[in-house]
Amino acid sequence: MSVEPDPVLEQTWRAQRRWSLAASEAKASVQRWRLTRLILGVAGAILVTAGTRAADQPGKVLSLAGALCVGLVPLVTSLRLQPERIDAWTRLRSVSEGLKSEVYLYLTVSVPYAGGVAERRAALAARRARFEDEASELLVHLPHLPASVRPVPPSVQDVDSYVRERVDVQADGYYRTQVVRMRRGVNRIQFAEFVLALAGMALAVLAGTADGSAFGAWVPVVTTVSASVMLYGYGVRYQENLISFARSAEQLRRLRDDRAARMPLDPAEEARFVERCENVISIETQGWMARAAYADPGPPQ
Numbered sequence: 001m002s003v004e005p006d007p008v009l010e011q012t013w014r015a016q017r018r019w020s021l022a023a024s025e026a027k028a029s030v031q032r033w034r035l036t037r038l039i040l041g042v043a044g045a046i047l048v049t050a051g052t053r054a055a056d057q058p059g060k061v062l063s064l065a066g067a068l069c070v071g072l073v074p075l076v077t078s079l080r081l082q083p084e085r086i087d088a089w090t091r092l093r094s095v096s097e098g099l100k101s102e103v104y105l106y107l108t109v110s111v112p113y114a115g116g117v118a119e120r121r122a123a124l125a126a127r128r129a130r131f132e133d134e135a136s137e138l139l140v141h142l143p144h145l146p147a148s149v150r151p152v153p154p155s156v157q158d159v160d161s162y163v164r165e166r167v168d169v170q171a172d173g174y175y176r177t178q179v180v181r182m183r184r185g186v187n188r189i190q191f192a193e194f195v196l197a198l199a200g201m202a203l204a205v206l207a208g209t210a211d212g213s214a215f216g217a218w219v220p221v222v223t224t225v226s227a228s229v230m231l232y233g234y235g236v237r238y239q240e241n242l243i244s245f246a247r248s249a250e251q252l253r254r255l256r257d258d259r260a261a262r263m264p265l266d267p268a269e270e271a272r273f274v275e276r277c278e279n280v281i282s283i284e285t286q287g288w289m290a291r292a293a294y295a296d297p298g299p300p301q
Helices: 007-053 056-080 083-107 117-134 136-141 159-207 219-236 238-262 267-293
Strands: none
Touching: 007 056, 007 083, 007 117, 007 136, 007 219, 083 117, 083 136, 083 159, 083 267, 117 136, 159 219, 159 238, 159 267, 219 238, 238 267
């Protein structure tokens, strides 16, 4: 049996794909510049200090290179990590996730898509337009998709397939992967800070010895490197994201398990289940946006 094409659904999913691609590109740009800032800060501190210890021309070259790196740190922050760019990234992702949520509500005939076919399609078109109108200044960031590229909407026909395609993928796939990634990031940042603290103490002790005056110049370097690492970790928000992703995954699993325990459910209860799941995902997206908005306070002073 052939399935009747749904042009509104296809157009909405195509729009969601464009917003998602734009958000991914914006995220990649932010991540690249955060890493660049970290490398410049570390390299600058090392090169400047090495230049003061080296003699003649090599020392001048090292000092000049280090000063250039240090000078580029606030420039990168002000030009490539300014709040407007972070805000654009988070809003692109918010629209992408909002459209995705609307599509799943539409496919499961949940509120506000519980009417007839024409009414449901009109509601989806109107809500898509509202999302895009509220972020119309970001339309310039959307990539062009050739007409031959036709993203396939999720294969969801009922709530059971919604659980498989949406809840399982989000809770046991995306969120779990992110929890592992965030935990690994937390461990790496903490290990780096521990090693740098030990190095700083060791250099300070050596600098206090009779023949260790040369080590004293490297103590501020360790301090600057440590500050750069902390700034990078603050920008990524490993710890806060770890907690939030883990909590959202657990909430989705509980909703899924509760539904399974109470089966069979009537259509109204099934619709409320879908709404609760989408609400959990929406709250996580809003929380992520709030965390990302304050992720770049500026270079260490």
